[in-house]
Amino acid sequence: MNDQDERFERIELDPTAEKDLLKTRERRRPRRPPHFAIMAGLLLALGLFAIGRTLCGWLFSPRDADWKAAADAVRKAFVPGDLIVSAPAWADPMVRLYMGNLMPLQAVARVDDDAFGTLWEVSIRSAQAPETASLSTCTEVLSGRVSVRRCTKPKTPVLFDSFTQLPSVDGAVMRDGKLVTCKPARDRHECGTISLRPIIGEIEYAPRRCIVVSPSVPSEPLRLIWHRVPAGRLIVAHVGIHSFYARKAANGPVKVNLIVDGRQRAELMHANTDGWRRIEIQPPIPQPKSAGTIDLGLELMAPIPSDRKLCFSLQTRGQAMGQETTTRPRPQ
């Protein structure tokens, strides 16, 4: 027993004083609220919270004027080639309703964000778009029920895009040991029974400008080549399975070979769950006589071709040799 305990031991109270002390303690001790009172309090709080939430949803969701103010804020400094992104993504139709004239299809259904140097993030509910999540160079332009931020990042120009260059494709498919070449027909190219068509594909529920094709079995590969395209500094291919119907109906992989100057440079097996998959390679050093161009292509085949709608994009990016960037002045 230490000193302090001994000191307590020595204190003696007369019985009356002890009773009084106990009574005082009893009075001072905080009374624990009964079980039912805690539940009632909790329930009242939850009920008021639920009512408050509904009223807030009613009163504080963005109005027409909020969207118009955001559109005005963007419009003031928007330059063609900028990208508008929505946060959260489900608000995108509202953003397109008010700012659709600033959102061309090639931006809305972009392959990726690399070609855009300025991103306008239009957001509600304090959400942040995944496109701007990693960017530190953002400034707030408007704050309110609908907020606007302007973000900048380095951009990479696209030198060649298969989507716009489909007419110049040199394509062929093997059929019964014979080579069947692709020919233009209306809005597509037809290679025997296989057709190539530029569409706005639905890849994992997102829009992508791509060329859709249903490849055949490995013994009958489809080979697509674009000749003498500007090499740039990077070759970027994207592939995905178009439409939930196809992804629901089948799950066979599609084999994709990336071919540069007649040589296979990359190979992958693409499955439903791979989403919008990116393949990126450095182009070979162009031959002096090629004037900075390469022959670029894909070879596609599907071991189980049923319901395989592969949508692809093939681009070369980065400045070509000797090119310089000029920037249009931004409105003040």
Add this chain to the structure above:
Amino acid sequence: MTTPTLKRDPSLLIFVATFVMLLLGARTQGIVRDEAYYFRAGEFYTDFIKDFGTGKTFRQIIDSNFSYNHEHPAFIKILFGASWRLFHGVLGLDEVIAFRLPTMLLVALLAVLLYRMGTSLFSQKAGLLASAFLVFQPHLFFHSQLACFDAPIMVFWVAIVWAYARAISSHSSEDARRFSRLTGVLFGVSLGIKFNTMFLPIFLLGHYLYVRLRGREATYRPFVAMAIWGPILFIALWPHMWFDTFARIREYLGFHMHHWHYNFEFLGTNYNNPPYPWTVPWIGLALTLPLVPLVLAIGQIFSLARTSGFDDERSEVTTAHPMALMVLNALGPLAILNIPGTPIFGGIKHFLPAYPFWALLAGLALTRLCNALRRNLEPKRGRMVTTALLAVSVAGPALDTYYAHPDGLSHYNAIAGGFAGGADLGMNRQFWGYSPAALFPWMNEHLENGTRLYLHDLNFDSFRYYQRTERLRSDLIYAGMEEAGVASSKLALVIYEKHFQMYDFLIWQVYGTATPTRVLGREGVPLVSVYER
């Protein structure tokens, strides 16, 4: 301590109030795609009399009139059709409302039944609260307005449970026989609505075994009655089954056991192939039942489990462990969807029969809490606190139900955060293509004569009824489906569900623009976009 009771039986008031609320809602509720098929089936099924005397054999008459939409039983569709013939054909009521009346009447009856169950299990207040918590649920309210199967089968599920409880707890053998027979008949009729109640005898049997294991006497007659009346009424109420009976039953069961998997968004993922997360019905319920009744009912279940008190002190049916029965039926319909191999149906409508039991448990819990407060607080303070508690508990769900209409399927409770919170969580936005109805006043006013419309998931049958009932101008033309429909249209709309994004992109491609001219939304959450060429 006495609980104040109403001098008059409020059953009629509950019935009328529920019915009127549903009726007012149904006037502005869009036609859902399945409903349009059932309208049509109702017309066919009640028109077979005209074929007598035309030289057709009886089988030809039955087959020609009942082959349409024969993947579902006929009884409720016959009621829809009969209601339409009487209330529209004879009395001139709006066609859509006339089709929907049987459902609304049944749900109004359910509100009364729940009041009675709550009253017999605990007190009048519990009964009143149970019926209020039943009606004031945005999703349940949505389904309760429609000429579909989900609300009627929910009503019959509860009615069967009630009749069964009365049968096994009856003190006289006469009562036991009477309620057993009623259980069987209700079960048979329910099989004429939808297959859900085929699972119910399993839960009732579970309860019956529980009662017997606890040493109580209980009659097995309800099971005998269900075994007899079930098949008899199932076939009797479905003329399609009168010929090639076994082959057609096999076809019916096969259709639902091997049903294709619907697309359904859950927590941001679109599911259309198994496996389906087992959490779907549980999280679905937790985010659709209004917050206060949800917490109350969960509290009641835990309280019962903790005290092993699946029995109640003041009940006409104390010998039958009624609380065990209620809890079993609050959880059972959700558990069905956890059976491995269950097709992906989507939507809380598939476990809707659980919701009345949650409402009942919530009503009981709140009444108990109020009683405890009044017992333990000074009278004035007790009255004040219980009044506040009751007001807040009922006002929240009522406000949500009013606020969510007519987009009940897009609404989620305060845990999720309403329309916008549900969208943030990636919960299913809607299904059945009913929401464009809110755009019709604008379309009727602004569209040129003969405009061709691509209406996406709003099917042709719904379009036909919208025009027939003058909700949509009769000169507007249905352009068709898929890409051909979009290509030939001058106005196109897309109804937002995660998997329907591709139709948005298809319209952009064909129209050459991603800019809609109108977006119908709630709390900034888009439900429908309209594009014009």
